[in-house]
Amino acid sequence: MKKFLQFILFKVSYWRESLREALSEIIWCFQIALGMEMKPTNPEHDMPLKVSVKKKIAISSGHGLHVRGAKGIIDEVDEARRVTDRVAKILTDRGHECVVFHDDVSCNADDNLNAIIGWHRAQDRDRDVFIHFNAFDAPTAHGTEAIFRDVCDKPFAARVAESMSKVGFRLRPAQNGSTMLGAAKRSDLRVLNSLTDREEVLIEVCFVTSPRDVQIYNENFESLCGHIATALAE
Numbered sequence: 001m002k003k004f005l006q007f008i009l010f011k012v013s014y015w016r017e018s019l020r021e022a023l024s025e026i027i028w029c030f031q032i033a034l035g036m037e038m039k040p041t042n043p044e045h046d047m048p049l050k051v052s053v054k055k056k057i058a059i060s061s062g063h064g065l066h067v068r069g070a071k072g073i074i075d076e077v078d079e080a081r082r083v084t085d086r087v088a089k090i091l092t093d094r095g096h097e098c099v100v101f102h103d104d105v106s107c108n109a110d111d112n113l114n115a116i117i118g119w120h121r122a123q124d125r126d127r128d129v130f131i132h133f134n135a136f137d138a139p140t141a142h143g144t145e146a147i148f149r150d151v152c153d154k155p156f157a158a159r160v161a162e163s164m165s166k167v168g169f170r171l172r173p174a175q176n177g178s179t180m181l182g183a184a185k186r187s188d189l190r191v192l193n194s195l196t197d198r199e200e201v202l203i204e205v206c207f208v209t210s211p212r213d214v215q216i217y218n219e220n221f222e223s224l225c226g227h228i229a230t231a232l233a234e
């Protein structure tokens with residue numbers, strides 16, 4: 001019963017956000033059509049109704065060329081690199097600053113994590129994003145999720161997970177104290193523990209071991225990357 005109520009509350013907040021976004025789009029379209037200011041402001045608070053704030057985003061693909069991740073129907077490292085590059089290109093095309101890292105050098109897990117963490121630290125960025133894919137022994141395990149460490153990053157993670165579910169992935173159940181579907185809290189991941197000074201999210205796009213997930217992923221790659229880019233820059 002409690003889970004059901006949480007689910008309903010989550011859906012209501014999502015619908016409210018969607019409605020607000022839709023109204024903002026309609027107002028914006030009218031103003032463009034009438035040749036008015038493209039970034040209208042709310043006179044009460046002098047706050048923009050639709051802001052196009054440029055974000056600086058640092059994205060890295062999980063694991064490395066010589067430190068491979070999960071292998072299933074598809075390969076985690078290969079696909080994480082594809083998603084990373086495509087999302088970065090979309091963000092750059094939309095006017096955001098986006099830098100990308102793939103570890104081609106490290107030969108063990110420790111060096112790999114140090115390389116990824118060191119690279120993120122060296123970037124001038126607002127957000128750190130780590131792209132991974134999930135895997136499990138049973139091919140029935142499926143779904144998408146976004147992992148956060150600090151509770152203040154929970155809405156960011158939930159938004160990213162929700163964006164990926166738009167192509168058909170199931171949102172994984174909330175875990176470890178997170179109350180939001182698709183957003184999992186973890187405090188045992190070194191990349192998240194080491195980079196706490198920025199908003200951060202570790203994305204588990206889907207299961208490389210799930211035939212259902214892989215089919216959705218292959219058929220919707222482009223729109224999936226577009227949705228992720230939108231959520232990362234929001």
Ligand SMILES: [Zn+2]
Nearest residue numbers: 062069132133
């Ligand atoms: Zn991984």
